[in-house]
Amino acid sequence: MCGIVGYIGSREAWPIIIKGLQRLEYRGYDSAGAALLHNGDLKVIKKKGKVADLTAAAASWDVTAQQGIGHTRWATHGPPDDINAHPHTSGNKRLALVHNGIIENYALLKKALQKEGHVFEGQTDTEVLVHFIEELQVRENLPIEEAVRIALTRVTGAYAIVVMDRNDPGKIVAARKASPLVVGIGEDEFFLASDATPIVEHTKRVIYLNDEEIAIVRLGHEIEIRTIDNRMQTPFIQELDLEIEQLEKGGYEHFMLKEIFEQPETIADAMRGRLEPGEGWVRLGGLDDYLARITQAKRIIIAACGTSWHSALLGEYLIEELARIPVEVEYASELRYRNPILGEDDVVIAISQSGETADTLAAVELAREKGALVYGIVNVVGSSIARLTHCGSYIHAGPEIGVASTKAFTGQVTLLSLMALVLAHKRGTISESYFRRLLIELAEIPQKVSQVLESVQAKIEYIAGEIKDRSNAIYLGRGYNFPVALEGALKLKEISYIHAEGYPAAEMKHGPIALIDEHMPVIVIATNKSAYDKIVSNVQEVIARKGMVIAVVEEGDQIISKMADYVIEIPATEEPFTPLLSVVPLQLLSYHIAVMRGCDVDQPRNLAKSVTVE
Ligand code: G6P
Numbered sequence: 001m002c003g004i005v006g007y008i009g010s011r012e013a014w015p016i017i018i019k020g021l022q023r024l025e026y027r028g029y030d031s032a033g034a035a036l037l038h039n040g041d042l043k044v045i046k047k048k049g050k051v052a053d054l055t056a057a058a059a060s061w062d063v064t065a066q067q068g069i070g071h072t073r074w075a076t077h078g079p080p081d082d083i084n085a086h087p088h089t090s091g092n093k094r095l096a097l098v099h100n101g102i103i104e105n106y107a108l109l110k111k112a113l114q115k116e117g118h119v120f121e122g123q124t125d126t127e128v129l130v131h132f133i134e135e136l137q138v139r140e141n142l143p144i145e146e147a148v149r150i151a152l153t154r155v156t157g158a159y160a161i162v163v164m165d166r167n168d169p170g171k172i173v174a175a176r177k178a179s180p181l182v183v184g185i186g187e188d189e190f191f192l193a194s195d196a197t198p199i200v201e202h203t204k205r206v207i208y209l210n211d212e213e214i215a216i217v218r219l220g221h222e223i224e225i226r227t228i229d230n231r232m233q234t235p236f237i238q239e240l241d242l243e244i245e246q247l248e249k250g251g252y253e254h255f256m257l258k259e260i261f262e263q264p265e266t267i268a269d270a271m272r273g274r275l276e277p278g279e280g281w282v283r284l285g286g287l288d289d290y291l292a293r294i295t296q297a298k299r300i301i302i303a304a305c306g307t308s309w310h311s312a313l314l315g316e317y318l319i320e321e322l323a324r325i326p327v328e329v330e331y332a333s334e335l336r337y338r339n340p341i342l343g344e345d346d347v348v349i350a351i352s353q354s355g356e357t358a359d360t361l362a363a364v365e366l367a368r369e370k371g372a373l374v375y376g377i378v379n380v381v382g383s384s385i386a387r388l389t390h391c392g393s394y395i396h397a398g399p400e401i402g403v404a405s406t407k408a409f410t411g412q413v414t415l416l417s418l419m420a421l422v423l424a425h426k427r428g429t430i431s432e433s434y435f436r437r438l439l440i441e442l443a444e445i446p447q448k449v450s451q452v453l454e455s456v457q458a459k460i461e462y463i464a465g466e467i468k469d470r471s472n473a474i475y476l477g478r479g480y481n482f483p484v485a486l487e488g489a490l491k492l493k494e495i496s497y498i499h500a501e502g503y504p505a506a507e508m509k510h511g512p513i514a515l516i517d518e519h520m521p522v523i524v525i526a527t528n529k530s531a532y533d534k535i536v537s538n539v540q541e542v543i544a545r546k547g548m549v550i551a552v553v554e555e556g557d558q559i560i561s562k563m564a565d566y567v568i569e570i571p572a573t574e575e576p577f578t579p580l581l582s583v584v585p586l587q588l589l590s591y592h593i594a595v596m597r598g599c600d601v602d603q604p605r606n607l608a609k610s611v612t613v614e
Contacts, residue, residue: 001074001608002086002100003027004181005198006162008172008217009189013068014058016191020198021051021072023247026401026602026609027100027194028074031085034058035096035164036065042096042166046085050603067169069162069192071098074608077106078123088127090134091118094166095144097133099126100194101158101179101612109155129155133163145173145216145226152177152214152228158358158612160209162192170219175228176209179612180356180384183207183215183223185237190217194610195380196240197247197399204240208382241381246398254601256402256495260587261453266397266407267580268446270414277439282421286375286393293373295426298345300325301372303332303363305611307405307490308351311377311412313483314579315349318416321576322430322438323423333359333614335366342370349375353400353408354610355383362614364388377415379408393419402602403609404494406587409487410449410580417442417577441574445581448571452584456568460585463550463566464592467521473498474512474547475586476505477525478535484525484579488586495594495604505538516547523589525552525582526560529575539563550589552582 003024007013017034032054033046043065047057051072071086078084087096103109106125109132114120118131129151137147144165152159158178165171174181174192184191184199184206191199192215196206207223209215213233216224225233252258275282287294294300300319302312309331316327330340332350336359342348348367352360355378364385367374376385376392379400386392395411421438424430430438467473473492477485486502493500503512505524516522522542526535536559542549543563551557551564554572561567570581594601 001028001610001612002194003072004098004100004160004162004192004194005070006068006172006174006192007189008067008170008219009186010066011189013065014063016202017068017070018051018055020193021054021070023197024194025051025072026403028072028608029603030073030075030080031082032070032072033085033087034068034070035087036063036068037164037166037169038065038067040166040169042089042093042164044087044089044096046082046087048081048085067164067172069096069098069164069172076102077125083122084124086126088124088130090130092134092138095130095134095163097126097130097161097163099129100160101177103129103155103159104157105155129161130163144168144171145214148173148175149214149226149228149230152212160194172217173214174209174217175214177211178358178361178384181209183209183217185223188220190223192217196242200240200242200247201244205237206240207235207237238382242399247401254402254591256404256406256591256601259400259402259407260584260591262398263407263410263584264446264450264453267410267414267449269396270411271418271442272396274418275439275443277436277443280436280439282418282425282439284393284418284422286391287419287422290373290375290391291426294347294375295423297325297347300327300347300349301330301335301342302327302349302351303330303335303360303367304351305332305357305359307409307487308353308360308412310483310487310490311409311416312349312351313486314413314480315351315416317480317483318420318576319423322420323427324429325423330363332357332363336362342367342372344371346372347375348372349377350385350389351377351412352385353379353405355380355385356610356612357385358612358614361385361388377412379411403604403607404491404590409583413579414445420576438574438576442577445573445577448573448581449584452570452581456570456585456588459566459568460588461592464589464596466566467548468593468596470519470521471499472515473500473521473523474508474515475500475502475523475525476508476538477502478505478531479528480575480578481525481528481582484583484586487583488523488525488590491587491590492593494607495590495601496597496599497605498593505535508538509541513541513545516542516545518546518548520547521550522547523550523552523586524560524564527552527554527570527578527582536560552585
């Protein structure tokens with residue numbers, strides 16, 4: 001996490017940096033800062049709080065400069081305060097550096113540097129890195145790019161860094177390993193950023209740096225890229241497929257609401273060109289070359305984190321039921337450290353919205369080392385996971401800016417549904433008629449999501465008002481709706497700070513039932529055709545203990561809708577696709593509760609959208 005921006009050219013750097021930091025604020029928002037280089041003067045302004053606080057703090061400053069770097073932080077080492085905010089400067093105040101990632105051997109380096117007389121103001125690993133670069137630069141009288149290069153050969157961990165040297169104006173040096181960094185190429189101007197969103201309004205020509213590459217951008221020169229072991233690289237310039245409108249709220253009060261309402265379109269985009277129910281085919285280009293290996297896999301392991309892990313769980317239900325291949329779902333953070341049994345007969349699917357989550361990325365690396373085939377389901381085009389996997393499919397949901405994931409979740413589930421259908425058809429594990437029925441039904445989902453969005457809003461706002469002051473909630477679901485219960489509970493926790501648990505409905509009696517009384521709202525997702533009677537019993541168990549029941553049911557439901565305190569109806573669909581509809585009211589419920597509680601919906605406390613630390 002943490003967002004980085006840099007600019008060098010003939011325009012004023014400050015507005016470009018501030019606008020860029022606002023675009024990147026989803027990556028971290030506990031403090032922000034910038035360094036500007038102008039006429040031999042290196043000015044650093046930094047502030048605890050959001051980018052708006054930085055802007056306010058700088059109101060009385062002269063921010064004239066055509067060269068600068070900026071940062072928005074999500075604290076790892078040292079509390080979020082003015083001192084630990086980036087940029088960090090060297091002891092001689094010659095260098096300013098911003099960093100995303102973690103320098104793991106910083107403690108050892110710090111001790112060694114302290115022996116050499118370096119004095120540190122804060123607790124960050126980043127401050128140690130800039131002092132280390134300074135030490136090498138001064139000792140050997142090196143140009144900044146060389147000092148950076150040598151320093152990076154001696155640090156362990158993850159970094160995207162951008163550095164300026166007061167004594168070497170007109171130049172910015174950047175480097176990356178395991179944290180993303182993009183360079184935008186304009187007309188004799190360069191932009192640097194953690195992702196393309198701050199760049200797209202200035203230029204569409206970008207270079208995604210690879211791991212252990214250093215970029216040197218200089219006014220009046222072409223970009224130069226080297227590896228940290230000093231091999232020159234040929235820059236690969238790509239054209240961005242991103243429009244500025246996708247980064248704006250488009251009339252909605254929050255990005256999260258906009259993204260919830262985009263789902264009919266984004267689900268359709270995830271299916272575009274991949275499904276033709278009339279002709280009876282489904283295809284995923286990313287699978288084509290590896291289809292034989294995947295259909296014959298002994299086992300599929302799906303690795304992910306957060307909301308993407310919930311999609312993974314649905315992937316298990318879909319692939320096992322339809323394609324009859326054994327699937328295991330793993331938290332990426334657990335998989336990577338437990339010496340898992342993985343080999344050439346296994347297929348690992350990595351799911352990630354950002355494509356940058358550190359644990360998922362590490363799980364991909366591990367799976368590759370062990371010889372497994374790795375397939376990526378990713379949203380951000382060109383991201384690290386997308387590039388590291390052997391094959392994969394993008395979900396094409398467009399930029400997701402609200403920290404709580406919504407449209408990426410339904411995009412991932414759509415992709416997994418397509419994948420299960422491709423595999424099932426190839427393996428002949430479902431009948432042709434059922435296959436055809438599923439294709440037709442999947443193609444109908446975008447329109448049914450629109451129907452949900454149109455019909456449930458008012459009801460959900462009312463229910464949100466009724467439960468907004470509760471301190472706990474339980475979400476229950478069976479089968480395909482169990483992962484939806486987990487996702488509903490996560491959404492509520494993330495943005496409204498109400499404690500919530502998701503449970504398989506039948507598991508409730510093994511613990512959570514002890515929590516149920518008249519103060520406990522219980523959200524039951526009860527659209528299942530199979531096991532419906534069992535869910536009825538579960539609802540009865542809640543009612544017997546005076547819990548408040550909010551039920552999500554299929555249109556025309558006759559039993560649970562008469563038992564529940566509040567009922568939300570959604571259209572009927574084939575059971576494997578139910579989550580694509582049943583999750584939508586839960587997203588809206590969390591959203592409205594969070595708004596009513598005055599929470600910062602798009603930037604909930606302590607969270608970040610892209611978690612590039614372990
Ligand atoms: C963070 C975000 C979650 C997200 C998770 C995994 O925790 O706040 O919304 O689900 O990371 O992110 P990924 O980009 O890998 O899907």
